Structure formats: structure tokens, C-alpha cells
Amino acid sequence: MDTTKKYPLLEINLNKISDNTKYLLDLCNENNISISAVVKGVNADEEVVDVLIEGGCNYIASSRLEQLISLKKKYSHKENMLIRMPMKHEIKEVIKYVDISLNSEIQTINLLEKECKKQRKEHKILLMVDLGDLREGFFDKEELIDIALYIENNLEHVKLYGIGTNLSCYGSIKPSQKNLSYLCEIAEEIEEKISRKLDMISGGSTTSLPLLFDDKMPGKINNLRIGEALIVGRDLIDYWGYDLNKMHKDTMILKAEIIEIKEKPTYPIGEMFLDAFGNKPIYEDRGIRKRAILAVGKQDFVNDRDLLPLDEGVEIVGSSSDHLIVDLQNSKKDFQVGDVMSFGMFYSCALYLTSSKYVLKKYVELKELHKEYA
Numbered sequence: 276m277d278t279t280k281k282y283p284l285l286e287i288n289l290n291k292i293s294d295n296t297k298y299l300l301d302l303c304n305e306n307n308i309s310i311s312a313v314v315k316g317v318n319a320d321e322e323v324v325d326v327l328i329e330g331g332c333n334y335i336a337s338s339r340l341e342q343l344i345s346l347k348k349k350y351s352h353k354e355n356m357l358i359r360m361p362m363k364h365e366i367k368e369v370i371k372y373v374d375i376s377l378n379s380e381i382q383t384i385n386l387l388e389k390e391c392k393k394q395r396k397e398h399k400i401l402l403m404v405d406l407g408d409l410r411e412g413f414f415d416k417e418e419l420i421d422i423a424l425y426i427e428n429n430l431e432h433v434k435l436y437g438i439g440t441n442l443s444c445y446g447s448i449k450p451s452q453k454n455l456s457y458l459c460e461i462a463e464e465i466e467e468k469i470s471r472k473l474d475m476i477s478g479g480s481t482t483s484l485p486l487l488f489d490d491k492m493p494g495k496i497n498n499l500r501i502g503e504a505l506i507v508g509r510d511l512i513d514y515w516g517y518d519l520n521k522m523h524k525d526t527m528i529l530k531a532e533i534i535e536i537k538e539k540p541t542y543p544i545g546e547m548f549l550d551a552f553g554n555k556p557i558y559e560d561r562g563i564r565k566r567a568i569l570a571v572g573k574q575d576f577v578n579d580r581d582l583l584p585l586d587e588g589v590e591i592v593g594s595s596s597d598h599l600i601v602d603l604q605n606s607k608k609d610f611q612v613g614d615v616m617s618f619g620m621f622y623s624c625a626l627y628l629t630s631s632k633y634v635l636k637k638y639v640e641l642k643e644l645h646k647e648y649a
């Protein structure tokens with residue numbers, strides 16, 4: 276990349292991610308829960324993964340096989356989890372590079388077994404249970420139990436490691452004492468039938484953490500797959516209303532440069548049709564106002580509603596693929612063209628910004644203080 280390039284820049288604060296990791300690990304470990312660090316939200320950034328692993332997270336997890344493969348070289352000692360069901364063409368590499376995969380289809384499980392035989396390897400699987408969010412997993416309990424018994428009794432190389440569930444993704448369903456207790460009941464039923472304990476009962480993601488704060492997590496849940504709360508740390512505070520003074524929600528900051536400042540009307544002039552992406556936005560006429568354009572756009576962050584201006588009085592007006600428009604009317608700061616503005620963000624922007632080749636990354640390094648947790 277051009278070495279004279281400065282912005283847009285994503286500043287990743289490793290100290291803060293380390294603090295979040297320590298806090299969440301303490302909380303989970305007190306409750307006998309292991310953490311699978313889900314790294315897809317930072318495009319498996321190695322500096323961040325280092326912090327999560329040195330901080331003590333128990334597994335490396337991603338939905339993207341490519342990320343697990345590239346991390347496996349460096350972290351060969353750490354068990355990893357593929358948290359999206361494998362595609363057929365991935366089977367060979369899954370057996371070669373992945374320790375645990377999430378599954379819900381018997382055909383795929385049989386292909387995994389066949390490949391294990393070829394590579395003379397074992398592979399652990401977690402069967403997924405759909406508790407109502409309607410993304411992946413067995414919806415029918417009897418079918419799930421049949422498959423669990425089939426794996427246990429008929430497959431030599433594929434090992435039934437446990438069961439898990441995914442919530443608050445497609446159907447926006449909240450993890451609750453009720454739905455996770457049902458997961459635990461299913462686990463107990465399987466355990467009774469196979470006469471042994473399952474190793475892992477994985478009770479969801481960041482959105483299951485409120486049950487821990489509220490002391491409502493069913494005792495049998497012993498794993499969570501956490502991404503957002505470790506790497507961004509904002510949802511629990513801003514969406515769920517938890518006052519977590521030990522957690523940081525400003526782990527990542529986007530910095531972008533101002534390339535225009537002008538006073539302009541707020542209501543477009545002429546016959547209105549569609550914006551750059553075929554949408555029909557609603558415009559509010561607020562009269563003439565001072566605004567700036569920054570050299571960063573949807574191609575980098577996708578959703579401007581998930582960016583949060585850190586300068587007081589600055590509001591996001593809108594964006595197109597390469598431009599971000601902000602209102603400066605109420606800002607007391609005398610911004611000039613060439614100045615840099617900072618933005619906090621929600622998870623979606625972290626996911627996109629870390630995968631954009633147009634955004635530079637800068638790391639705020641880990642302090643010695645934090646090395647003691649390594």
C-alpha cells in the first residue's frame with residue numbers, strides 16, 4: 276500500500292480489548308463457562324487474536340474457514356471451532372485444520388467421517404439446536420437425538436462433542452433462562468442415552484451474557500461463543516443498558532479526513548428520484564447548515580448509522596460509497612479542510628472496516644501491565 280497514505284485509519288486499542296477479555300473471562304470462568312473467541316468481526320486480525328489468546332480465551336472460532344486456516348499455522352496449540360456448517364468443498368480442509376465444527380446435516384456429518392478415515396484423524400462436532408431464532412440447527416428434538424445417537428454408536432472418527440444453539444441472529448430472539456434450560460434438558464436426555472457427559476453445551480454469543488450478569492444462566496451451559504463483547508464491547512452497554520464500568524466500548528476508532536466544508540441547504544434541489552444505491556431516503560428541511568465531507572464511505576463502513584461521531588455537536592447526515600457527510604452546525608470546534616474527525620462504532624462497522632483494503636490499521640499497543648494475564 277502507498278506509504279504516504281494516512282486516512283481513513285482504523286485505530287485498534289489492544290489494551291482495551293485486553294481489558295474486555297480479562298473481564299469477560301473472569302465472569303465466565305466463575306460460572307464454569309469457557310469462551311470461544313469469535314474473530315470474524317475483525318477479519319481475524321492477528322494482533323487482536325494475539326490479545327484474545329494471550330488473554331486466555333479457550334478456543335478460536337470463526338464462520339470463515341479461510342480465517343481458521345491462516346490462524347492455525349500460528350496457533351497450532353489452540354483448539355479452533357468452525358461456527359458455520361461446512362460446505363461440501365470445505366470438508367477436506369475442515370478435517371485438516373479444524374478441531375470442532377458446528378453441524379446440523381447428516382449428509383455433511385457422513386462426509387466428515389469419510390474424510391477423517393482418509394486423513395486418519397478424529398474430528399469433534401457440536402450439533403446445533405434451533406430454539407426459535409430460525410437460523411441453523413435441528414428444529415425437531417427427536418431427529419436431533421437420533422443423529423446424536425447415530426454419531427455416538429456408528430461413527431468411528433467423528434466424535435459427538437456436545438450441542439449448541441444460536442440466538443438473536445435471524446429471528447432476533449433473546450436468549451432466556453427458559454430457552455437455554457430447554458437446551459440443557461436436551462443435553463441431559465442425550466447424556467442419559469449415551470451414558471456419558473457431553474463435553475460442551477454452547478449457549479450462544481454476546482447476547483447470552485446478560486443472563487450471566489443477572490445470575491440466570493442455566494448451570495449446565497459451559498461455553499459461549501463471544502465476538503462483539505470482546506472486540507467492540509458496545510452492545511451490552513448501549514443496547515442492553517448494562518452499566519459495565521470495567522468494559523470499554525471504544526476499542527476501535529475510525530479517523531477520516533475532511534475534504535470539503537460548506538454551508539448548504541439540507542433539502543435537495545430538483546426532482547427527487549433515487550440515491551446512489553437505489554433507495555428513496557427521506558430528507559428533513561433544516562434550512563441552511565454548515566457541513567463537512569469526509570473521505571471515507573459505504574465501501575469501507577457500509578452502515579453510517581453504526582458510526583458514532585466523537586466530536587461534540589457533530590451529526591452524521593448520510594453517506595455514499597466514498598463520501599461521508601456530517602453536520603457541523605452545532606459544533607463549537609472550528610474544523611478546517613484537512614482536519615481529522617474520529618468515530619466510535621458498533622460491531623457491523625468493525626467487521627467491514629477491518630476487511631477494507633482501503634482502511635489503514637494502527638494499533639495502540641498492549642501495556643506491560645496486561646502481559647501478566649498472558
Ligand SMILES: *Cc1c(COP(=O)(O)O)cnc(C)c1O
Pocket residue numbers: 313315316338358359441479480481482500501502503504
Ligand atoms: C458470529 C457468531 C457468534 C458470535 O456472535 P457475537 O454476537 O459477535 O458474540 C457466535 N456463534 C455463531 C454461530 C456466530 O455465527
